[in-house]
Amino acid sequence: MSHKVIVPIGPYHPLQEEPEFFQLYVEGEKVVDIDIIIGYNHRGIEKLSESKHFDQVAFLVERICGICSSSHPYAYVLAVENILGGEHLVVPERALYIRTITNELERIHSHLLWLGLAGHFIGYNTVWMWAWKYREPILDMFEMITGNRNNYAMFKVGGVRRDIRDEDINILKKILDELVPAVDMFKGAVMDDPVIQARLKDVGVLTKQQVIDWCVVGPTARASGLNIDVRRDDPYGAYDRVNWNVIVEKDGDIFAKTVVRILELYECVGIIRQCLDKMPKGSIDADIKDISPGEGIGRVEAPRGECFHYIKSDGTNRPVRHKIRAPSFMNVASDKVSAVGGTISDATLTLAAVDPCYCCTERVAVINKSDNKQILNGWDLIKLSQEKTNKIKESLLK
């Protein structure tokens, strides 16, 4: 007789930016069902936005997420500029390039953060430390460009708030040059390591049909063969002015998701380099005073996928309605299919593979259904995952 156990994951952790609560139903080693409960961090930002004027909203949406604090304000200003006719019509050329650079730097730092944590979960703590080490210079670049390592306050309707100084460009390029060998190293470490292949291949698979049905976006969708990327499909910023590729993989497992993210790092570096070279001189702000009545949609390819903002304006200085849809809203729901059928030692990794907030998984606890006694806590589950890696390593050495 199988014994069904419920594994609650979440919801709170001091480090979390988005608390989520996963309840795994487990029979033996196997995950048979999963409940996802969200809303612990619902701050009513959509409603709050209706009480702010158009300039303030950019600062508000920047605080939705500590990692995507360029994607959200960018999607918001795109939505407002959409009411005015479109970004490419109202925003000065130089500002488009600066926006693109900020957006791509964010992707690099987010992907490195994810890579480090995924490494930690499978017991590769060196990957964790190294990934985060190489993320630091990216945050330094942010500080040089925007003045902040986080919550950049760069975006405003009609342009950007700070210019990139000419004397900084060579330093920025040098930091990028130093990043490339590190990405080479990660690429080698992941692609050539039999242990990582054994841990990540055929785990947490999302098929292409599942991706379509669950409306999954971003690297999670691209890893399953769905060729979508807002940067190419609905171009904004300077993405249609530079050369780059959309990375698509077919397998849909965690290995494919990792490969997509690592290869995207090269594209990010390429985009930023071209932007720094091609950036024309000129104004960075169109100085827009009034927002006409109307409605607009802005979307940005955030590190996790399409970030969607809808703005309705009635001609006053505040939005009437502001709808925000972050990519994780679609991606996290798909855990319902990717985690079910896998083992409990893969669950932490599968839930982390869509790149939601990782810290939630540190709050994991396994509770025995019959007496509600906690038998495993979050650290135990990560240890379980790390032990599995060690076992594979040992068996390969024999």
Add this chain to the structure above:
Amino acid sequence: MEIKDRIKEGLSGKIIHWEEKTVRRIYFSVKPEDIYEVVRFLFKDLSLRFSTASGVDTVQGLEILYHFSFDQTGEMFSVRVLIKDKLNPEIQSITPLFPGAEWIEREIWEMLGIKFRGHPNLKRLLLADEWPEGKYPLRRE
């Protein structure tokens, strides 16, 4: 044939108002009772990707916009429905067509009080359990 024309042809008779606001942003209105059939046509027959839906409380009634993305051309098609009955607003759920719509319909239900007929799991998504019944944060009254 362009995707715009295919939509116009496939939904002929159902589209009340068609508006191309800016490049790649198209809005059209349909009747609330047609929404299931319209979404089925867009999602299943034309393979548009469902991006999200947004609800807003207006003077005329409760309005829902279903945003669909056609990624080959980057066009965004927003289907507008207006539910005039504010006291007992109801519309057919689209979640039975594809599970990706489950969460957003639950969100609109708890925020605006629009009931989705045929939704398999219509319970609260974001609001706390202690939140009073029948109070909808995004209603303007």
